[in-house]
Amino acid sequence: MSHMNTIRPTTLEAIIEAAFACLxxxxxxxxxxxxxxxxxxxxxxxxxxxxxxxxxxxxxxRALAETAQAAERAAAATSYTQALRRIxxxxxxxxxxxxxxxQETTARSDRSxxxxxxxxxxxxxxxxxxxxxxxxxxxxxxxxxxxxxDHLIHAAWEMVRGKEATVNQAAELAWTTFVxxxxxxxx
Amino acid sequence: MSHMNTIRPTTLEAIIEAAFACLxxxxxxxxxxxxxxxxxxxxxxxxxxxxxxxxxxxxxxRALAETAQAAERAAAATSYTQALRRIxxxxxxxxxxxxxxxQETTARSDRSxxxxxxxxxxxxxxxxxxxxxxxxxxxxxxxxxxxxxDHLIHAAWEMVRGKEATVNQAAELAWTTFVxxxxxxxx
DNA sequence: ATCATATGAGACATATATGTCTCATATGAA
DNA sequence: TTCATATGAGACATATATGTCTCATATGAT
Numbered sequence: 001m002s003h004m005n006t007i008r009p010t011t012l013e014a015i016i017e018a019a020f021a022c023l024x025x026x027x028x029x030x031x032x033x034x035x036x037x038x039x040x041x042x043x044x045x046x047x048x049x050x051x052x053x054x055x056x057x058x059x060x061x062r063a064l065a066e067t068a069q070a071a072e073r074a075a076a077a078t079s080y081t082q083a084l085r086r087i088x089x090x091x092x093x094x095x096x097x098x099x100x101x102x103q104e105t106t107a108r109s110d111r112s113x114x115x116x117x118x119x120x121x122x123x124x125x126x127x128x129x130x131x132x133x134x135x136x137x138x139x140x141x142x143x144x145x146x147x148x149x150d151h152l153i154h155a156a157w158e159m160v161r162g163k164e165a166t167v168n169q170a171a172e173l174a175w176t177t178f179v180x181x182x183x184x185x186x187x
Numbered sequence: 188m189s190h191m192n193t194i195r196p197t198t199l200e201a202i203i204e205a206a207f208a209c210l211x212x213x214x215x216x217x218x219x220x221x222x223x224x225x226x227x228x229x230x231x232x233x234x235x236x237x238x239x240x241x242x243x244x245x246x247x248x249r250a251l252a253e254t255a256q257a258a259e260r261a262a263a264a265t266s267y268t269q270a271l272r273r274i275x276x277x278x279x280x281x282x283x284x285x286x287x288x289x290q291e292t293t294a295r296s297d298r299s300x301x302x303x304x305x306x307x308x309x310x311x312x313x314x315x316x317x318x319x320x321x322x323x324x325x326x327x328x329x330x331x332x333x334x335x336x337d338h339l340i341h342a343a344w345e346m347v348r349g350k351e352a353t354v355n356q357a358a359e360l361a362w363t364t365f366v367x368x369x370x371x372x373x374x
Numbered sequence: 375a376t377c378a379t380a381t382g383a384g385a386c387a388t389a390t391a392t393g394t395c396t397c398a399t400a401t402g403a404a
Numbered sequence: 405t406t407c408a409t410a411t412g413a414g415a416c417a418t419a420t421a422t423g424t425c426t427c428a429t430a431t432g433a434t
Binding site: 028106140148155164176177181 | 214331345
């Protein structure tokens with residue numbers, strides 16, 4: 001604290017945002033390319049992250065923390081179904097984080113994997129509760145409901161990325177498709 | 188023709204299948220790892236493919252050809268809607284090819300990209316025709332319908348991969364979810 | 375059996391990404 | 405201004421993936 005010449009917050013942020021964007025677009029992206037995309041020297045990237053593995057771990061940690069926080073906030077709702085809907089919207093907004101976590105399965109720390117599993121577990125409980133509320137057909141395989149939920153988030157995020165919809169529109173489309181597609185009467 | 192000691196078809200096939208599996212699981216997979224996974228020497232892989240780029244191009248070409256052929260076969264149906272359904276099922280069966288084409292956007296030959304675009308165009312026409320038949324709500328953004336269609340294919344494929352459903356079951360789930368989610372009354 | 379070709383193993387060279395260091399400069403606090 | 409720290413540029417070393425070659429062996433056709 002006090003007088004220290006702190007790291008410019010923009011530098012670290014720029015690296016992290018560029019890394020999310022680059023690695024989501026192409027997981028083989030070079031550290032040099034990420035640095036360049038962040039408008040930062042290659043050495044600077046190495047000062048902040050020991051190496052590729054370290055960077056990826058940091059991204060995973062951040063994505064996990066951000067999605068967890070957003071989900072927690074969104075979970076405050078009048079019903080489990082509404083919570084599910086609000087979380088879906090929140091995940092679409094954090095689409096790059098969500099997608100990164102879904103893709104980057106390689107070599108994550110135990111703690112990180114545990115946290116991910118814990119979050120996932122909480123979410124599944126919520127889904128179960130929403131199912132009991134009648135949000136979707138309880139006879140459907142749980143795995144299918146999860147798959148559809150996650151993939152619709154990604155689909156919606158890509159709509160937003162491609163400027164084909166606003167976040168609100170995409171979230172609305174995704175939710176409507178989710179409940180309509182998994183409705184009990186639709187079987 | 189004639190007396191030549193032909194390449195063992197199994198060698199090439201093994202390499203290609205291993206490459207699809209490995210690269211889908213982790214795009215950064217090494218050529219050495221692919222060769223090993225195929226149960227083949229590293230040198231042998233290089234005899235068949237000049238390098239990584241060449242291999243990826245070959246995979247893309249094959250995936251394109253296989254999906255095109257399967258789609259053409261499936262398109263023979265009693266209605267555009269049925270064709271759409273049969274194509275969806277076919278794509279789930281070719282899930283690894285379909286996914287590979289969706290992911291591997293980097294550096295494909297012009298011819299390959301053109302062919303992909305052409306296929307895509309034909310498919311969009313079909314979707315439009317199915318929409319006119321009432322397969323789904325015509326008021327929905329075309330891009331959203333495409334996104335949902337493609338993502339449900341991937342979701343279904345992952346169900347099959349994870350042994351959580353047979354191809355038939357997964358295809359049924361995907362189609363039901365598709366038409367239910369995009370139904371006109373569901374808006 | 376004989377021969378042509380495919381293959382595997384490994385040596386070797388090269389290319390590319392990664393990691394480390396130095397030094398000049400920029401920046402913000404005191 | 406003065407000072408401590410962050411940064412950029414680039415040199416340099418290392419690690420890893422890739423590409424090429426040789427040779428012994430396996431395989432299938434004749």
